[in-house]
Amino acid sequence: MKDGPDIARIAALIGDPARANMLVALLSGRALTATELAHEAGVTQQTASTHLARLTEGGLLRQERQGRHKYHALASEDVGHLLETLMGVAAGSGHLRSRIGPRDAALRKARICYRHLAGEMGTQLYDSLQAQGLLDCEDGPRLTPAGQGFMRDFGIDLDALRQGRAPLCRDCLDWSERRKHLAGSLGRALLSRIEALGWARLRPDSRIVEFSRDGERAFAKCFPI
Template identity: 60%
Template sequence: MKDGPDISRVASLIGDPARANILSALTSGKALTATELAQEAGVTVQTASSHLAKLAEGGLITPRKSGRHKYFSLASEEVAHVLEALMGLAAGAGHLRRRPGPRDPALRQARVCYNHLAGDLGVQLYDSMRARGFLASADDVLTLTGPGAQFVTSLGLDIASLPSPRSPMCRPCLDWSERRTHLAGRLGRGLFAHMVGLGWMTREKNSRVVVLSDSGRAAFHAAFPVS
């Protein structure tokens, strides 16, 4: 066996259909219980608990207790990034598990990708910032430019207050429905949280769908215009 990372182990953890459903549910960014994840996976709670133990041992999810309840979430933003990229690869290759349903248009328009905005509006945000020189890419590294920092500040977001300084400020993330790039990293997370705080958009309960208010839609398109 050659030296180096054992990608087969990670692939086998993700490759099981029930575990894939569990991980997909956790890309919403919410921490969920074993019972909730069992429903997402279509298995019993006992079977889900076995899958959760394997995912935790493999470093893909993190369990934590709150009172009498135990919750599970993705171990890091890097895990969410890999899962979103795999969703894009599967969708592009035509590997779909079911026919599109009535909720799919809403998911394609705007949804949560772990902790940042994805879907058509997420791509629009990224394209708009790139087109106006607010984001720059060199040697596969995405950065926030000086004018970009001024723009973000003009929206009322304090860049210095963004959490998790160990993670990149900007990160390109492949959008599985658009198969184009949206913005992740600390800035992507901060912008999404800020827009929610401004009342531009809200998360639909028990879903990854993001819904814009009428005033929020106008404000979003004014802030992130595309030609």
């Protein structure tokens, strides 16, 4: 490819297994240290530091400092969207791990994808909003007038979200469901609100979102299939 963006460079950065594992670990939205990411990648800390430098230089990661500690996070929501899409392509092409662990079912049910809800619960939310006439997805997802009223009643400050740089609504291909879930600033706000209501919590050191029994019932009532 002689003209346009250099996709080969980005593909090469993601294509290394250790770097890919680091990037996927950061889909939780948490910023992690080099030591934590070395553990995720199964490499030494020195090797991890080399990988992290390349990912940062390539624009896929950003660094945050807190006191003496340095943390690493995905550079933007676009990077998270790219990773989730690649995972969907890999799953659809049959490129899956040969051994399925006990966490896989929980990940498929509900997980965090760069601060918004993914998995079965995420696609249910997206489909329900559309079915209720709250989300118009004909030309890219956007809230209908009824949807705006619903979100305000649900405790979402849409005016504050619109002041941010991120788009309010965007869709993201869910790798396990092969359908769309809701991303953008609204997707993040909905997950934060669900957590604030006590319906669900993010499992420590994981991307799994755990719903309580009461929380799952409340979610199903609010976002029916």
